[in-house]
Amino acid sequence: MAIKNLLGSTRFEKYVAPYIFILPMLVGLFVFRLGPVVWSFLLSFQKYNPFQGGAWIGLQNYKELLQDKDFHQVFFNTLKFTLMYLPLGVISSLILAVLVNNKLKGIVIFRAIYFLPVISAVAAVGTIWAWLLNPLFGLVNYLIKAVFGIIGPEWLGSPKTALFTLVLVNIWLTMGYAMVIFLAGLQGVPQELLDAAWVDGAGKVKRFFRIVLPLLSPTTFFVIIITIIRSFQIFDLVYIMTAPAAGEGGAVGGPANSTNVLVISIFLNAFSFYRMGYGAAQAYVLFLMVAFITFFQFRFQKRWVHYQ
Amino acid sequence: MISTRRKIKIFLGHSLHYLILTAIALTILVPFTWMLSTSLKGRGVLQEIPPRLIPEKFHWSNYKDVLLKYHFLRYSLNSIYVALMTGIGQLFTCSLAGFAFARLKFWGRDVLFALLLATMMIPLQVMIIPEFLIMMGLGWIDHPLFLALIVPSWLAGSFGTFMLRQFFMTVPTDLEDAGRIDGCTIFGIYWRIFLPLSLPSLATLFIFGVMSSWNDLLRPILYLSSQKRMTLTIGLAAFSRQYEVNENLKMAGSLFTLLPLLILYAFAQKYFVQGITLSGLKG
Numbered sequence: 089m090a091i092k093n094l095l096g097s098t099r100f101e102k103y104v105a106p107y108i109f110i111l112p113m114l115v116g117l118f119v120f121r122l123g124p125v126v127w128s129f130l131l132s133f134q135k136y137n138p139f140q141g142g143a144w145i146g147l148q149n150y151k152e153l154l155q156d157k158d159f160h161q162v163f164f165n166t167l168k169f170t171l172m173y174l175p176l177g178v179i180s181s182l183i184l185a186v187l188v189n190n191k192l193k194g195i196v197i198f199r200a201i202y203f204l205p206v207i208s209a210v211a212a213v214g215t216i217w218a219w220l221l222n223p224l225f226g227l228v229n230y231l232i233k234a235v236f237g238i239i240g241p242e243w244l245g246s247p248k249t250a251l252f253t254l255v256l257v258n259i260w261l262t263m264g265y266a267m268v269i270f271l272a273g274l275q276g277v278p279q280e281l282l283d284a285a286w287v288d289g290a291g292k293v294k295r296f297f298r299i300v301l302p303l304l305s306p307t308t309f310f311v312i313i314i315t316i317i318r319s320f321q322i323f324d325l326v327y328i329m330t331a332p333a334a335g336e337g338g339a340v341g342g343p344a345n346s347t348n349v350l351v352i353s354i355f356l357n358a359f360s361f362y363r364m365g366y367g368a369a370q371a372y373v374l375f376l377m378v379a380f381i382t383f384f385q386f387r388f389q390k391r392w393v394h395y396q
Numbered sequence: 397m398i399s400t401r402r403k404i405k406i407f408l409g410h411s412l413h414y415l416i417l418t419a420i421a422l423t424i425l426v427p428f429t430w431m432l433s434t435s436l437k438g439r440g441v442l443q444e445i446p447p448r449l450i451p452e453k454f455h456w457s458n459y460k461d462v463l464l465k466y467h468f469l470r471y472s473l474n475s476i477y478v479a480l481m482t483g484i485g486q487l488f489t490c491s492l493a494g495f496a497f498a499r500l501k502f503w504g505r506d507v508l509f510a511l512l513l514a515t516m517m518i519p520l521q522v523m524i525i526p527e528f529l530i531m532m533g534l535g536w537i538d539h540p541l542f543l544a545l546i547v548p549s550w551l552a553g554s555f556g557t558f559m560l561r562q563f564f565m566t567v568p569t570d571l572e573d574a575g576r577i578d579g580c581t582i583f584g585i586y587w588r589i590f591l592p593l594s595l596p597s598l599a600t601l602f603i604f605g606v607m608s609s610w611n612d613l614l615r616p617i618l619y620l621s622s623q624k625r626m627t628l629t630i631g632l633a634a635f636s637r638q639y640e641v642n643e644n645l646k647m648a649g650s651l652f653t654l655l656p657l658l659i660l661y662a663f664a665q666k667y668f669v670q671g672i673t674l675s676g677l678k679g
Contacts, residue, residue, distance in 0.1 A: 109496035116551025124526035211629035212650040
């Protein structure tokens with residue numbers, strides 16, 4: 089056994105111990121992360137059914153993606169969802185953050201309430217919202233009738249409104265998350281600057297748009313990026329809310345494919361139709377989209393964002 | 397005089413502020429309240445117009461039916477088991493790796509750490525198809541010990557590793573040296589000095605692990621198939637999809653799915669917020 093000097097370490101500690109420390113992580117990194125990334129890429133060039141085996145078909149899956157009308161709609165639905173959710177989600181979280189950025193009595197309780205949906209299981213809140221938004225007997229349409237005297241929309245029941253309904257519920261579900269991030273950003277705005285502007289006669293609104301918002305731009309940029317990436321990946325809510333009753337002919341991604349977004353399509357292809365090669369090709373389209381946004385983040389952060 | 401006028405102005409401003417805050421809080425709380433209300437109603441009054449907030453008669457039997465007849469008690473036990481295994485196991489694997497990345501020098505360290513960070517940005521969907529095939533190959537689909545849900549979270553906890561590594565970097569070297577002088581081995585330094593110091597970080601990671609596992613939907617859909625092995629989320633989803641199930645029972649099921657985590661949130665709110673904002677992920 090090697091002799092240990094006062095502050096040094098044995099050979100074992102130097103050459104072997106570190107690898108014992110990281111062994112579990114190392115196994116996971118290769119077996120559950122890097123391996124699958126490569127495997128998925130290889131799958132995307134195959135026709136693969138887990139029970140019948142696979143065959144190499146070259147670029148066939150990607151060609152199909154370009155020609156498949158259903159996939160075009162899926163892609164379009166995903167972009168539509170993102171474009172609706174992004175501005176509404178970011179602005180509502182920012183408003184929330186501004187509203188709770190003070191020391192009023194009881195403000196921490198409001199913060200805790202606004203954050204509540206973020207920790208709640210989507211499986212449960214999706215079920216609850218499906219009930220609230222039931223066109224005939226739901227609370228929401230009852231209130232619309234009572235207050236405005238009109239018949240409320242069909243919400244998830246119609247292809248015209250289903251996707252937007254999901255956007256609204258998703259905002260309810262996630263705005264507390266971005267609120268917390270915005271709040272941290274707001275608390276970093278130096279009080280002296282605001283005081284100086286106040287002395288110069290700038291009103292509340294002017295101070296917000298001329299001082300707070302520019303200083304907040306790194307936070308806003310981060311929130312925008314993460315909101316886009318998450319919109320691309322929306323799954324749970326759509327899965328729960330769009331097939332409330334299989335007996336009524338409801339299908340995941342319905343009605344009429346109007347809420348069939350990218351990850352729903354990957355899921356259906358890979359695990360319902362067992363077209364795993366085609367599913368993997370779609371997953372790589374998603375990968376590409378996320379990689380593009382991430383690249384964009386690193387590349388343009390410095391140019392667009394005002395750092396102090 | 398002026399000061400009184402200002403006081404009134406401030407008072408009105410605050411009142412308006414509270415009014416807006418309360419209105420938004422209501423939009424968050426009404427769905428939960430409505431769940432509670434519906435869950436106690438009888439089947440006959442679900443389509444009643446106008447709907448009542450407080451049911452005429454409280455049907456506590458809904459809860460009994462959902463828990464026993466519709467297996468939500470079983471689902472709850474399954475969810476608790478998986479969440480605890482995930483939460484606790486992660487503490488060990490992530491802290492071990494985080495310690496090595498922060499405090500030990502070894503060949504390949506920086507490359508491996510960069511790879512770990514890079515994989516955090518890869519969407520789960522890119523990896524899930526092969527992961528499913530691996531689980532199928534291992535015979536872990538519908539496994540009685542839920543290995544397909546637990547093991548990946550132990551071994552691939554990149555967020556936890558990253559978070560603990562960041563924390564371990566801040567621990568002063570003096571403490572490490574003191575441990576050395578007292579004759580600690582490297583494992584002793586990790587176990588007796590670094591772990592006790594990082595209790596708040598470990599609590600954050602534990603809560604985060606429990607929450608992700610509790611709310612997870614995709615993996616239970618893929619890896620659990622028999623009813624007795626379902627967790628709450630997939631159990632509720634499958635239950636709600638049945639045509640003959642009424643809204644009062646669906647709401648009772650939702651209540652049991654939400655309640656344990658809500659109680660935990662009431663006591664450990666700080667750790668929830670920290671874990672979620674640090675990870676940049678939700679669920």
